[in-house]
Amino acid sequence: MRDFWSSIMLTSGRYHGNPVAAHRRLAGLTPELFERWLSLFAETCGELFDAALTASFMDKAKRIATSLQIALFYRPEHDCPRSAP
Numbered sequence: 001m002r003d004f005w006s007s008i009m010l011t012s013g014r015y016h017g018n019p020v021a022a023h024r025r026l027a028g029l030t031p032e033l034f035e036r037w038l039s040l041f042a043e044t045c046g047e048l049f050d051a052a053l054t055a056s057f058m059d060k061a062k063r064i065a066t067s068l069q070i071a072l073f074y075r076p077e078h079d080c081p082r083s084a085p
């Protein structure tokens, strides 16, 4: 996790994992839980960092949460049915 945030915030290149695969293994993960995750993450950042750094972490966290959710939950065949011929 340290390597991940180091790579995101400092572009250190230390993280070589696959977050989508790691989260795909989790049973019971729902889009609603991502809202809860972001709110807990914001609370923790607020305890650790000043407002500017918290905003910077949250900007990254929200973007990654969105792309994780697209990778995990978006199913074009369900969400965008082909129009009738």
Ligand code: HEM
Residues within 6 Å of the ligand: 001, 004, 016, 017, 018, 019, 022, 023, 025, 026, 029, 030, 033, 034, 035, 037, 060, 061, 062, 064, 065, 068
């Ligand atoms: C509902 C939201 C989330 C839940 C419940 C959750 C839970 C977990 C759990 C249980 C693991 C360990 C998986 C394993 O080792 O098999 C994990 C790994 C990880 N999570 Fe999340 N996560 C959530 C959202 C996020 C978000 C939004 C981020 C990034 C901003 C994130 C970043 C990571 C990373 C980097 C790992 C390590 C992956 C690896 O092993 O390479 N997670 N998460």
